[in-house]
Amino acid sequence: MKTSPGTMVIRHGQVVDGTGSPPMADGAVVINDDKITFVGPESELPPLPEDARDIDARGGTIMPGLVEAHFHATYFNVRSLEDLDIKYPVEYVSLLASVNCKLALECGYTAARSGGCLFNVDFWLKRAIEEDLILGPRLSSSGREICSAGGLMDWNPEFRKIGMEGLVFIINGQEDARKAVRALVKDGIEWVKTYPTGDAAAPDVNDHHTLCMTFEEMNAVVATAHNHGMKVTGHCRATEGIKNALRAGYDCIEHGTFMDDEALDLLLERDVPCVPALYFEKASVLRGEEFGLPQQVIDGHQETLDGGAESAKRILRSGGRLGMGGDYGFGWNPHGDYARELTYFVNDVGLTPLEVITCATKTGAEIMGRGDEFGTLESGKLADVLVVDGDVIKDIAVLEDRSRFIAVIQNGEIKAGRLAKPIPTLVKTE
Template identity: 75%
Template sequence: MKTATGCTVISNGTAVIGTGAAPIKDATIVIRDGKIAYAGPVAQAPEVEPDATVIDARGGTILPGLIEAHFHPTYFNVEALEDLDIKYPVEYVTLLAASNAKLALECGYTSARSGGSLFNIDVWLKKALECDLVPGPRLAASGREICGVGGLMDWNPDYRKIGMDGLVLLVNGPDEARAAVRKLVKDGVEWVKTYPTGDAASPDVNDHHTLCMTFEEMHAVVATAHNHGLKVTGHCRATEGIKNALRAGYDTLEHGTFVDDEALEMILERNTPVVPALYFELASIERGPEFGLSQRVIDGHQETLEGGAESARRILRAGGRLGMGGDYGFGWNPHGQYARELSFFVNYVGLTPLEVLTCATKTGAEILGREHELGTLEAGKLADVLIVDGDVIGNISLLEDRKRFIAVMQGGIIKAGELFRSQA
């Protein structure tokens, strides 16, 4: 992506640096050639050239661009899982993915990690984003996902013959698991997404206490992926699936729902980040009935919600790391509502706004492996900045309202928000 040239100064706001440090009142951010040159109190700010561009934060909040750590760009607000594979052709899903990427940027998310993609679209979407062909977050791609045959994601009957063409690579045993990763290596992914466990969405044979991959399959995935420099994550709800993923050497866990003492100790020992993605559960409970979710499925989501919230609290309080991101792209949890995850973690889980923002910026950058250039407002890092009209620490739900965004910047260039619209 291109970066800005020249000097820009953001002033008259409170800066949330992203490191977890206390907010800086009356702060100034100096951006030179797309990178942060200074972020701190206005009294200590360096002198800048007279022709520098000045942005007035209007007494609001200046923070790093948000990072969506579990992004499904090719999910198109479906009402049934099967729709993902059979409703639209690849050409149309590609256009929908580009639209979702643009929407994410407009919502203040300047970076994202794909949590799985139809048809390898996210790999090519990433290329388009990096060439500035379409607007959207800086993206880490994961391509198609891996699940054991008969597992949670094996919803299509064999007569459709699309198992290798849509969303999921289905495997039986470690040899097929290795072969699936090798396909993804050729595709050009950065992350390998797997399904070690089931979910409340499939209560009959693959519920949230069920395993969908063997340890041997998971170990084969990790060994092959790490050999090629790729990272591995997995949909982990069941306790034993969480432990299997940690023993196999997973780089992150998605959900980490039912964490017991042994699993917590393993998470802390390995310093493995967890992305709980929990607002989806609340949305499923509250809006599921209008979309035809059965009471049995909703009851499963209630159990997942409560278990996941407790696990997330325990992980963070014990010194572990949480990333923020959710399964947006379902009818009851549509794209564009990403910041509801952040409000949820304050209002339901009980984290502080500062803790949540640190998870959504600094930890997100660590998950992406780009903490040296993203995630905090520190000198030398790319100027991915979100400026919000209002006190985000006092009311984190302001991040749900795009009308409050003065500017969304990537590399010092204004890409969305009020100032972007006024330039159009």
């Protein structure tokens, strides 16, 4: 049920429209039902119905809802990789994921693209959100992930005999790759997530310079997925893994950590977006010791952080596209901290707040394949709007504080923030 059906006007704030244009002082946004119908100076507001709801931005910022472009709803702030496949059954994972979705919306993220999930929970989360059964971001779903045997995600010893059926398809060769994708076709997901390379988390056999899939396997994944209208992305840190993914026809690159000139040229030639997901690395360095990460692993994450920051800056400065998503869902990088990725890119990488906001709104929507529907404040687009009590251009860290959100508007409805109606609770009576 809509919080405010009909017409809503948001004013008394600066408009940051997500296109990269400079902020508009004294701007206003008009919403009719679920669509934006006006964005411009408050002095040029069209006539409004007498019953229009008036939202006061209190001199703050009116901007598009944020897009988390690497979202793991089914990751439950895990402390070790093994937790992901042996800790909880699918029933409890589903409940935890619904809580994470609600939290993401409360943090200003009105849309999200999955970076992989346990079981096939994403597909059903998306449906539950669209049918207003649960609160959450508009979701572009992924599913069980794909990695070659002996690769980064194949961490269980053979004697366990569990096969990673909850999280990952372990493949050997092209036929296994095609079989895994066909199973995902039946699951109904949109994005196929693969693991072409290793990670600092596995320094002994699958570190961040290691390949975990062959080009032939990757090519088989892409050909099968594209045949069925699905897109393919991959965890790509090692330089050759990035190149293999781009040559195989991947639709997005996750991380893109160690990118040389050839890899950058391949990326730009096809205009493939990259989601660096750097705050996971930052959090691993800052809090790794607290969570018992070996120093070798922490050092690897520092190398990954430095390489990833440099590659991300080169991509954007060369005219490429970056999405924002911090790989949240681990104990040291928990759900709810999503906007720390944005602050990191401003304070540590050196991008401007306006650039980062564009990446976190417009580009995020483009990665989801829905750039014509949302991601910017433009007339005719879906009314996904974030109203913030503060100037996000002067201090982007304001977006880390959800108590500063006046309204999180999704589809023309106030779903979270100060103005959201509290959800009724049952009161136990004697």
